[in-house]
Amino acid sequence: MPVTIYDVAKKAGVGIGTVSRAINNSAQINPATKAHVLKIIKELHYQPHALAQSLARKKTFTIASVVPFFTNYFFVELLKSVQAALSNNNYDLILYSINRMDRRDTTLDRVLTERRADGVLIFSLGVSDEYAEKFIDSQIPVVIVDHMHPQIDSIVIANREGAYLATQHLIQVGHEQIGMIDGHLSSYPAILRLEGFKQALQENHLTFYDQWLEICDARVGEHGFNEAAGYKAMKRLLSRNSRLPTALFVASDVQALGVMRAAKEAGLRIPDDIALVGFDDIELAKFVGLSTMHQPIAQMGQMAVDHLLQRIQGVHHNGFYTELKAKLIVRESCGAKQAFRVQVE
């Protein structure tokens, strides 16, 4: 039987209110009695019961996060920064992971309904208008990360711009025949990255060839953002084109890894036969010399938490929507160094 506030009160010879005041360093307590109570607390190894506190305070000091799968580098890094930021503010993190997309609504309902948390972080998940409504009704602060909804505070990477920049770089380096490997278009970033890609081509008066665009198969919940999908997509690209592009913008680094594997198998050299730019800047991008768009993931997590905590404290920016810029990292796979060398000579 764990020790309760009553045990402490009795042993300290005070009322439970006083004990409560001692714990919550209330100003309304005599320093002497407070010290005494605290001493008894130590002796008894008393620890407040978080759930009881939450119930009485109507405040849980817990944030719920809804994450699809989270096997992926991006989520992990994000979760890590979120966890760090939360823990700095003495908030706990409860994880609702969505393994099957058909359970998404069930999970959202649960989050909405259980009221275990003071706020909700939704990662990379599209929220239907119906659920946006529900969240707004419920009054519980929500921020969506890596996706957006007009009615809900959202933080995203500037995907369109990032893709534009990546493609732009390929063009600057001298490429004119550029293809793209994208994630499945059920993914919001995949859509935007394709848009950015097309925009860059267009602005440079290059034509977009449909047969040079490969969309990865969407395995459950992952939108094709994995190595195997990239590999398969590249295989397809190779088999259905007699004339290949000289460069490829790949929507994510893990996919780019798959693309590299397929290219290698086909005897294609990177960047000589085919140049590559990825997106994400995972740790291994450096390892394989992959040029890519670096995303400020940690900053995104930190910002999401900051903003959510603000909202919980009642600060309400209307229609909060932030885009974080991705930054080009030039390594070997885009052939840039080679190209620059030519310029210099």
Added chain:
Amino acid sequence: MPVTIYDVAKKAGVGIGTVSRAINNSAQINPATKAHVLKIIKELHYQPHALAQSLARKKTFTIASVVPFFTNYFFVELLKSVQAALSNNNYDLILYSINRMDRRDTTLDRVLTERRADGVLIFSLGVSDEYAEKFIDSQIPVVIVDHMHPQIDSIVIANREGAYLATQHLIQVGHEQIGMIDGHLSSYPAILRLEGFKQALQENHLTFYDQWLEICDARVGEHGFNEAAGYKAMKRLLSRNSRLPTALFVASDVQALGVMRAAKEAGLRIPDDIALVGFDDIELAKFVGLSTMHQPIAQMGQMAVDHLLQRIQGVHHNGFYTELKAKLIVRESCGAKQAFRVQVE
């Protein structure tokens, strides 16, 4: 103001007890009234308050997990399987991530004390006797994963045996001069893998050369299990040896990636100049053709959850300790195929 059980009771014209019985499909309720109450519940969009339920039931349907960092592939995969298993059993997961090792005890105390959870999963963390004691006293079921304590139920990978097998393979393939790159010895698996390595050498009457053992620097909380540490360790190995080993057992795949990068920079070819076997079988091991020890991570997560849930239900195996076997996956980096080819010819 959210709707409570009282609102439902009033509107349904019953007592709150009956409503409660309806929700918890108690047998002690007339099917007709139950149906009626359920209908009202639908109408009112009533949802039970999880915290209040937990407080009254003295049961939270939540598991606390204590994870160091979790940036690493191993944890992510593990957490994923844990999350899946938990969610199948309608348990929630609350995450206590340890970013700074000096906060470890604080975190454990919090877990112990807040009583938010019915059980605790501790990952890859050594538990001091003091805390083992505390956990046992607290009566709260705990299982340690990827580490062990004699007093606490533990599930680990058979690290010593895995390392032994990996080294054994290198030997079978013809290597006699074998070195090792290990994680920092503050890590339990790092210690065991070194032991297994030494044992294999010894049983084959090969000598262990101290200058061919590199221990990675332990950056905070990671025990050197990352790409950069592997890279640096390999650099050191190369710089301080004039005569190199012909093969290396590397304690983890991510480190092996770093080793490969350093080897490549030094103009060493794998496996021709130096053969490699890793440990973990991360997704990228396949990509780079790294031979490695595959760990049944998902199975480990599932088993941890199963066991913890059993304990929560009161089943108590005394001194539960399980080792899951790692399995050798032969790819290119160990030079095995080549060696086999030679044998065949």
Added chain:
DNA sequence: ATGAAAGCGCTAACAG
């Protein structure tokens, strides 16, 4: 089968 009442452990308003 069902309503009333007594907690679960704590906070906060209310008197003093």
Added chain:
DNA sequence: CTGTTAGCGCTTTCAT
């Protein structure tokens, strides 16, 4: 400043 009391929202006897 401090003790008492009334909730927080629900489960669970205990009568009926």
